[in-house]
Amino acid sequence: MDKICLVTRNTHKAEEISAMLGEHELSVLDLNDIGYHDDIEEPFHTLYENAHIKAATIHKSYQIATLADDSGLFVEALNGQPGVRSARYAGDQATDEDNWQLLLRNMEGHVNRKAFFCTVVCFIHEGVAQFFEGKVHGTISKSSIGFEGFGYDPIFIPEASTKSFAQMTPQEKNSQSHRRKAIQLWLDYLKAQV
Numbered sequence: 001m002d003k004i005c006l007v008t009r010n011t012h013k014a015e016e017i018s019a020m021l022g023e024h025e026l027s028v029l030d031l032n033d034i035g036y037h038d039d040i041e042e043p044f045h046t047l048y049e050n051a052h053i054k055a056a057t058i059h060k061s062y063q064i065a066t067l068a069d070d071s072g073l074f075v076e077a078l079n080g081q082p083g084v085r086s087a088r089y090a091g092d093q094a095t096d097e098d099n100w101q102l103l104l105r106n107m108e109g110h111v112n113r114k115a116f117f118c119t120v121v122c123f124i125h126e127g128v129a130q131f132f133e134g135k136v137h138g139t140i141s142k143s144s145i146g147f148e149g150f151g152y153d154p155i156f157i158p159e160a161s162t163k164s165f166a167q168m169t170p171q172e173k174n175s176q177s178h179r180r181k182a183i184q185l186w187l188d189y190l191k192a193q194v
Contacts, residue, residue: 003027007054007068012150020183051122059124071119077110113139117178134181
C-alpha cells in the first residue's frame with residue numbers, strides 16, 4: 001500500500017491527519033484529489049457505522065485503501081449530546097461557531113461540565129475493514145477560549161490542562177487529541193503488518 005484516501009473534504013482534518021503520519025511513506029489523497037464530489041450520507045446512530053459507510057463508499061468505487069473517521073463530542077449533562085450529530089448540532093448548514101454557541105446555551109445552569117471527544121477511524125484495505133477508537137476526557141468551558149483549531153475546540157478543555165484545544169498549537173493538540181489516539185492505534189496496526 002503506497003497511497004491512501006482520507007475520506008474528507010475538511011482541510012483542517014486532512015492537515016491534522018497528514019501531520020500525524022509523519023515519516024510513513026504514504027501518498028495521502030483526499031476526496032478532491034480523487035475527484036469525488038458527491039455527499040456521502042451519514043444516517044447512522046453510531047460513530048462506527050458512519051465511519052464505515054464513508055470508507056466503504058470510496059473503497060468500493062475506487063479500489064483504493066481508505067481511511068475515514070467520525071467524531072463526536074459527548075456531554076454528560078446533556079445525556080451525551082451532541083454526540084454523533086456534533087457537526088450538525090445547530091442544523092445541517094451550521095457553522096462551527098453555531099454549534100458551540102448552541103452547546104454553551106444548552107449548558108447554562110449545569111454544574112456538571114464533564115464531556116469527552118471520541119473519534120472512530122475505519123480503515124479499509126483490500127476489502128477488509130478495521131476500526132480504531134480514541135477518546136479524550138475534559139470539561140466544557142463557560143465561554144469561547146482561543147482561536148486555533150476547529151469544531152468545538154474553543155470550548156473544550158482536556159483533562160490535566162488549563163488550555164482549551166483552541167489555545168494549543170497544532171502540535172500540542174495533536175499530541176493528546178482523540179483523533180491522534182485513534183490514528184496512533186491505526187499506525188501501530190500498520191507497523192505490525194510489515
